Amino acid sequence: MTSSGNRVVTFMGPMKMELQTFDFPKLITPTGKKANHGAILKIVTTNICGSDQHIYHGRFAAPKGMVMGHEMTGEVIEVGPDVEFIKKGDICSVPFNVSCGRCRNCKERHTDVCMNVNDEVDCGAYGFNLGGWQGGQSDYLMVPYADWNLLRFPDKDQAMEKMRDLTLLSDILPTASMV
Numbered sequence: 430m431t432s433s434g435n436r437v438v439t440f441m442g443p444m445k446m447e448l449q450t451f452d453f454p455k456l457i458t459p460t461g462k463k464a465n466h467g468a469i470l471k472i473v474t475t476n477i478c479g480s481d482q483h484i485y486h487g488r489f490a491a492p493k494g495m496v497m498g499h500e501m502t503g504e505v506i507e508v509g510p511d512v513e514f515i516k517k518g519d520i521c522s523v524p525f526n527v528s529c530g531r532c533r534n535c536k537e538r539h540t541d542v543c544m545n546v547n548d549e550v551d552c553g554a555y556g557f558n559l560g561g562w563q564g565g566q567s568d569y570l571m572v573p574y575a576d577w578n579l580l581r582f583p584d585k586d587q588a589m590e591k592m593r594d595l596t597l598l599s600d601i602l603p604t605a606s607m608v
């Protein structure tokens with residue numbers, strides 16, 4: 430695998446998913462703004478969530494070509510010039526809501542209704558029809574406001590050693606027991 434391509438799982442219609450190759454992500458938001466506050470992750474692990482199944486079955490509307498996935502962990506391979514605390518090589522978990530950390534709602538810890546990450550409605554998320562943020566069922570992902578959005582594992586080796594357990598416990602096991 431080279432860093433020039435980005436293999437992604439795309440929604441092409443109900444019960445129709447396709448593996449496609451996109452360009453390597455840039456530090457640019459879906460509306461074309463510079464995201465110097467962002468970071469690029471190489472995805473280490475990602476889940477298929479119950480919500481993905483709703484999209485797959487056509488119960489949640491999604492645009493054709495949307496990249497799936499909103500539960501992912503990755504290694505930081507690039508940081509924008511405004512990122513201060515997250516560093517290259519960090520292993521980070523990515524919360525599924527995209528949020529800025531700067532608006533009133535974020536400051537009141539309601540990151541699910543961030544006012545700055547979706548022009549249509551006060552809510553953004555990866556891999557949903559919510560602001561056009563690329564999903565994490567991919568080789569690489571751009572995460573905006575990286576200092577705010579990324580949760581770094583304190584011990585990289587320990588995290589990597591237990592990665593599959595962490596992935597399983599974060600969603601797959603609870604979803605499987607629910608479905």
Ligand SMILES: [Zn+2]
Binds near residue numbers: 478480481499500600
């Ligand atoms: Zn989910």
Ligand SMILES: [Zn+2]
Binds near residue numbers: 530531532
């Ligand atoms: Zn916000």
